[in-house]
Amino acid sequence: MDATPMNPFEITEIRRRLSLFLSPTDAIACAQVCKSWSDDFLSAIWHTIEKSSLYQLVKLDLRIIAKHGHRIRVINGLSVEDGVLDKLQDASVSKIKSLSMVMKKTIRHLAHCYDLIHRNVTSLTSLNLSMPPPVDREMYFTADCLSPFAHTGATSSLAYLKIQGLCMTRNTFSRMLNICQALEHIDIRDTYLQSTVFTDKYQHPRVTHLTASVEQVFYADPDKYEPSILFHFPNLTHWETWKSRSSFEIEFNHCIMEITQYSPHITALCNRTGIGSEEFPLSKVLVYGLRDLTEICVEPEQLSPEVIMSLMTHKNSLTTVRTSSSYDHLPPSNTAIEFEDYLAKFGWAVQFIPSHCLRLQEFSLPSHEMDMDDVDKFPWMCHDLQVLHVRIKNLNTMDKVNTALQMWVDGKRAKLGNNFSKDTEQVTKDLNLASVGYPKQQDSIEIRVARHLLRFEKLCTVRLGSKVWHA
Known part of the structure; x- marks a missing residue:
């Protein structure tokens, strides 16, 4: 049956x-x-409590939270509103994995925040703590809230930690790192590190990503020597930095020595105006402080000819070159976006990057308008290119952009023998896919751009001032 x-x-x-x-x-x-x-x-x-639903949490009876608090895994945007934090003081709320909250500058509120963190410390993998400006140098962060109870034998699972707008001593910072053995990414923007007698000199073996300003990293009390905070991160590979003061005293050679001595494995630098001042020139940092750089992200105005020439010292290792606007504030529309082109006066120098960096996979300068004549003079040799975000001179309307990109998509499908649009046969004829060499002058700008894109077999994501196209 x-x-x-x-x-x-x-x-x-x-x-x-x-x-x-x-x-x-x-x-x-x-x-x-x-x-x-x-x-x-x-x-x-x-499972997830977003900022928009926190007000609903306040309305719930404490018995309901006691019954279901153990199911909460993610809390985003917990703020200083009265009543919200009180609702989370129940012992059942003890298995949170990701917590993001803004703390109030009162002893009572901080105590509740630290209690919530401590209760969930063994399950937390991501923690984002911030305090409204200005930094109160009387409100010290305590590392003990990140330490599991000793009798449990448990350890911290925290992999990502962001602390913004708080104050702590250098020893507290070192102790915090020692407690969070699983930590991989730490962000201490706008956090004040107070110089004290530096005795807890812990070096974290797993942290690879650091977000900290130049001042936080290097600026110490002039009356006593303290190693930079790079001392704590011998295996650091990614550093995001910026400069928060208009001017400060800094010994360039000493900083270079600290980079090479304490964090010699930095291969990715995201520099948001932090490095590039007269005291700390980006071009010299690239040449003397870093080895085998694979990724760099800078503000558009920082990509000067001197910096580009300095990047050539890493031409055999660079895989990503982008400006900070490559992923920030990209409008999800079909409208062509206009930017101020800081690179217009030396577009020829920009061509050194794709023509000399053989391993380049991402080239994202969305504010730069490239001239195809410059491209023809400096043939691109980055055959592993996968992502391209630029604008093209004379490709200045949505119709022209879309036509060029549709030619690229159709041409790529024709090469692969896949299904393609009804116009592919004409596109293939126009582009002359089997040909090599420079395009003819009578070719339209759309055909010149499409033919150029088709030289890169791995290229799959392109933005030419409008929406992102994929092929």
């Missing part, structure tokens, strides 16, 4: 997976079907 087929929704694992894709309203409806469904779908309802 044939067995009766099982309803797939009777399988717990299927219901749990389904719950991940439902809206809160649908999940609540499913949770009311029966008790077995309730357990599966309630976890989805309570």
Whole structure:
């Protein structure tokens, strides 16, 4: 006799997976079907608490939070509103994995925040703490809230830590690193590190990403020597930095020595006006402070001919060159975006990057308008190129941009023998895919651009001043 087929929704694992894709309203409806469904779908309802839903949390009875607090995994945007933090003081709220909150400058509020962190310290993998400016140098951060109870034998699972607008001593900073053994990325923007007798000299073996200003890294009390905070990160590979003061005393050669001595493995630099002043020139940092750089992100106005020539010392290792606007504030529309082109006067120098950096995979200068005549003079040799964000001179209307990119997509499909649009045969003829060498002068700007893009077989993401195209 044939067995009766099982309803797939009777399988717990299927219901749990389904719950991940439902809206809160649908999940609540499913949770009311029966008790077995309730357990599966309630976890989805309570899993993430966004800032927009915090006001609903305040309205809940404490008994409800006590019953379901153990299901909370993510809290985003917890702020100083009265009542919200009080609702989370129940002992059941103890398995949070990701927590983001703004702390109030009162002893009582800080105590509640530290208690919430300490209660979840063994499950937390991401923690984002901030305090409104200005920095109160009387409100010290305590590292003990990140330390699990000793009798439990548990350790911290924290991999990402952002502390913004707080104050701590250098020893507290070192102790915090010692506690968070799993830490990989630390962000201390706008946090004041007070110089004290530096005794806790811990070096973290796993931190690879640091976000800190030039002053935080190098500026110490002039009356006593302290190594820069790079001392704590011998395996650092990514450094995002900026300069928060208009001027400060800094010994350039000493800073270079500290970079090469304490963090010699930095291969990715994101410099938001931090390095580039007269005291700390970016071009010299690239030449004397870094080795085998693979990624660099700078402000558009920083990419001067001197900096570009300095990048050539890393031409055999660079895979990513972009300006900070490459991913910041990209409008999701079809409208052509206009930027101030800081590189217009030396567009020829920009061509040194794709023509000499053989391993380049991403070239993102969205504010720069390239001239195809310059491109023809400096043929690109980066055959591994995958991402390109630039603008093209005379490719200045949406119709022209879309035509060029559609030619590129169709031409690439024709090369691969895939399905393509009805105009592909004409496109293939226009582009003369089998030809090599420079385009003819009578070719339109659209054909010249499309032919250039088709030289790179791995290129899959292109933006030429409008929306992002994929092929």
